[in-house]
Amino acid sequence: MQTTTPPEQIVVRTMTFPARSHVHDRLENLEPDSIAAIYDAYFPAIYRYIHYRLGDEQLAEDIASDTFVRLLEAVKSGRGPHTNLKAWLTATASHLIADHLRLIYRRQTQELSDDLHDHASSVVEEIDRRQRNASIQKALAQLPPAQQHVLALRFGSGYSLEETAEAMNKNVNAVKALQFRALAALQRNMGEIFYD
Amino acid sequence: MTKKLFDALDACLRSIELGANIDDALKHYPELSHELRPLLITSVQARSLAQQDIPDAVIRRGRARVLRHAAQLRESGSSRYQPVFWFQRLALSMALAFVMILSVTGLVSASSAAVPGDHLYRIKRTWENVRLTFTFNEELRAQLEDQLEQERIEEVSLLLAKSRQEAISFSGPITEQNGNLWQVAGIPVQINASSQMPDVPVHIGDLVKVTGSTHEDGYVEALQIEIVQAATPPPSSAPIENTNTEEWDLNNDHDNLEKQIQPTPTPPVQENNNEEGIGNHTDGHEDDNHPQNDNNDAQNENDSEPSNDNHNDNTNDDSDENESDDD
Numbered sequence: 001m002q003t004t005t006p007p008e009q010i011v012v013r014t015m016t017f018p019a020r021s022h023v024h025d026r027l028e029n030l031e032p033d034s035i036a037a038i039y040d041a042y043f044p045a046i047y048r049y050i051h052y053r054l055g056d057e058q059l060a061e062d063i064a065s066d067t068f069v070r071l072l073e074a075v076k077s078g079r080g081p082h083t084n085l086k087a088w089l090t091a092t093a094s095h096l097i098a099d100h101l102r103l104i105y106r107r108q109t110q111e112l113s114d115d116l117h118d119h120a121s122s123v124v125e126e127i128d129r130r131q132r133n134a135s136i137q138k139a140l141a142q143l144p145p146a147q148q149h150v151l152a153l154r155f156g157s158g159y160s161l162e163e164t165a166e167a168m169n170k171n172v173n174a175v176k177a178l179q180f181r182a183l184a185a186l187q188r189n190m191g192e193i194f195y196d
Numbered sequence: 197m198t199k200k201l202f203d204a205l206d207a208c209l210r211s212i213e214l215g216a217n218i219d220d221a222l223k224h225y226p227e228l229s230h231e232l233r234p235l236l237i238t239s240v241q242a243r244s245l246a247q248q249d250i251p252d253a254v255i256r257r258g259r260a261r262v263l264r265h266a267a268q269l270r271e272s273g274s275s276r277y278q279p280v281f282w283f284q285r286l287a288l289s290m291a292l293a294f295v296m297i298l299s300v301t302g303l304v305s306a307s308s309a310a311v312p313g314d315h316l317y318r319i320k321r322t323w324e325n326v327r328l329t330f331t332f333n334e335e336l337r338a339q340l341e342d343q344l345e346q347e348r349i350e351e352v353s354l355l356l357a358k359s360r361q362e363a364i365s366f367s368g369p370i371t372e373q374n375g376n377l378w379q380v381a382g383i384p385v386q387i388n389a390s391s392q393m394p395d396v397p398v399h400i401g402d403l404v405k406v407t408g409s410t411h412e413d414g415y416v417e418a419l420q421i422e423i424v425q426a427a428t429p430p431p432s433s434a435p436i437e438n439t440n441t442e443e444w445d446l447n448n449d450h451d452n453l454e455k456q457i458q459p460t461p462t463p464p465v466q467e468n469n470n471e472e473g474i475g476n477h478t479d480g481h482e483d484d485n486h487p488q489n490d491n492n493d494a495q496n497e498n499d500s501e502p503s504n505d506n507h508n509d510n511t512n513d514d515s516d517e518n519e520s521d522d523d
Contacts, residue, residue: 030266030269030270032263032266032267035262035263035266036259036263039258039259039262039263040255040259043255043258043259044250044255047247047250047254047258048246048247048250051246051247052245052246052247055245057247057254060247061254061257061258064258065257065258065261065262068258068262069261069262069265072262072265072266072269073269076269132241132244133244133245136241136242136244136245137245140242140245151242154209155239155242155243155245155246156245156246158246161206161210173199173202176202176203176205176206177198177202179205179206179209180201180202180205180235183205183235183238183239183242184235186238186242187234187235187237187238190238190241
């Protein structure tokens with residue numbers, strides 16, 4: 001037996017977005033009102049997605065607004081989204097996160113000893129909740145990008161299974177399998193981190 | 197089983213999203229509880245990372261930045277597409293046309309030294325055709341045609357000098373016929389069994405078109421010989437009309453031609469020791485002083501004595517009559 005969710009409850013959790021063609025037409029004209037409407041509709045989910053992936057409010061704010069700037073530039077140069085604006089924004093945010101992580105990785109390899117020292121001192125001083133979140137964040141960061149992506153969409157942005165499938169350009173069953181494997185891998189990672 | 201597990205996990209996640217606890221969510225899947233419970237616990241922990249409330253200041257700052265960028269894009273876009281005045285367009289068009297003319301002229305100039313097989317050779321020939329097409333004065337046109345014919349000969353000479361094998365075609369007078377090796381406009385031309393020959397005999401002095409390929413050994417291998425203009429027979433060649441009893445016919449019959457190239461058996465009443473096949477047919481048409489003939493004297497005897505059967509492979513326009521006479 002399977003639990004079914006009433007349709008109206010799913011709608012409550014799903015943002016109501018403007019129709020694509022209408023959005024696209026308005027975007028091409030760079031109309032302030034239209035851009036503001038699109039921003040208001042999409043920004044929270046994009047921000048939450050980035051925050052979930054990186055665990056940093058300032059970074060989430062910067063990268064989220066960067067994502068919309070990229071959208072404007074893409075539309076202006078004729079390379080904007082043509083089918084699914086939400087999926088385009090999510091993919092762009094994911095790319096920006098990847099760029100940021102590459103920079104962080106380079107910096108960490110150069111300043112590894114300092115980071116270890118800071119990390120050790122900060123762990124002692126942080127409260128339990130922050131310590132737990134940091135551990136989860138660390139376990140999450142060890143997952144493959146696709147698994148991080150699906151968990152960030154499902155739990156960070158609050159996307160439904162169908163919205164996640166649309167954003168990832170996959171079918172629903174593939175997303176079900178992916179989220180299962182992602183949770184299993186996260187559980188293993190968390191076990192190892194907490195054990196250590 | 198696996199799909200059922202995936203479906204059950206998703207259903208439990210939805211229940212938790214709606215406010216159920218883990219035990220309630222697993223109530224419908226007791227047989228999968230031991231597998232799903234750790235995952236659901238992990239999902240609750242993973243969900244705790246999500247930021248529920250976004251500060252208004254964050255949203256306002258982001259919106260302001262995006263709208264500011266949109267304004268900059270609009271401004272830059274409008275200046276980028278400023279209308280161009282008509283004289284600016286005209287100047288641009290003329291500059292483009294000038295560049296194109298320079299490019300074409302340079303290309304044609306570069307192609308002038310091209311020979312068959314070169315990349316620019318087609319351009320060279322195309323340009324020649326253009327010149328011919330737009331030369332309406334007949335005298336100038338004839339001069340140009342002569343010039344182009346000479347150009348073809350020079351191209352072949354160049355290919356032979358470089359020992360390159362390329363398909364060629366050129367026209368010129370036959371200056372020498374020594375066996376199956378001819379000289380056409382000073383170019384050595386090899387005739388072989390597969391060469392396609394005209395239906396009528398070919399004489400020294402005839403203007404012919406040679407189609408074939410250059411050979412690395414320094415001669416042109418003829419695929420086809422066409423008579424462009426037959427030479428007017430010199431008065432001294434009149435007697436040859438009836439000299440040959442066997443026609444030397446350069447026709448398309450390859451078997452016959454091979455036979456002609458091969459040393460022919462000495463006929464019963466043969467006074468001529470010449471074993472040459474192809475070259476001999478001209479001997480009867482030439483005067484005694486022609487340098488290529490080793491057996492001029494004997495052939496001239498034939499010329500002067502039409503009643504003698506000459507079984508060399510000599511050609512003669514009136515060979516049929518000769519044969520009938522012989523008979």
